[in-house]
Structures are given as structure tokens and as C-alpha cells.
Amino acid sequence: MNNEIDYTNNPLHGVGLKQLLAEIVDHYGFEILFAYLNINCFKTRPSIESSVKFLKKTDWAREKVENFYLYQFKSLPRASFEQFSLPPR
Secondary structure (H helix, E strand, O other): OOOOOOOOOOOOOOOOHHHHHHHHHHHHOHHHHHHHHOOHHHOOOOOHHHHHHHHHHOHHHHHHHHHHHHHHHOOOOOOOHHHHOOOOO
16 A cells, blocks of 8 residues: 555645735735635734734635635636545545
């Protein structure tokens, strides 16, 4: 059994959280991100550094921002139920 995980098919492979956040903040701004995602780190004293710190600690918020990045900002198609239920490669 191979214990190595192949991340080459992951669309977020090679994209750091700080880079991802910087791209969407440059495009939308903190106000729109708060309105759309409803995450307080985008409303109270917003900055890239404090948002990255919060998102690294909070899994649900990081997943919400990553999904927004992939499916709204990058316009990647959503996986169908059959594709979603497949085990990771």
C-alpha cells in the first residue's frame, strides 16, 4: 500500500492561503467578502495577516474561503455527486 498522497490533481496544490486570500481581497475587497461569506475576520480590523491567522486555526472558515476561491473566483465547475463520492487519488 502506497502511503504517499498525490496532490497533483488538487486545484489548490501550490497555492498558499496567503496568496489565495490576497487574490480574492484584491479583486473583491473585505466588505464584499464579509457580505458573501459572513466571516467576522473580514469585518473587524480586516487585514491579510490576521485573516490568514484566523483561517489557519478555523477549518470551517478556511474551507468556506477555499470553496469561494475555486467555485466563484476561479469558476471551476462543481463536482457531481458521483465524482464527489470517489475516494481521493
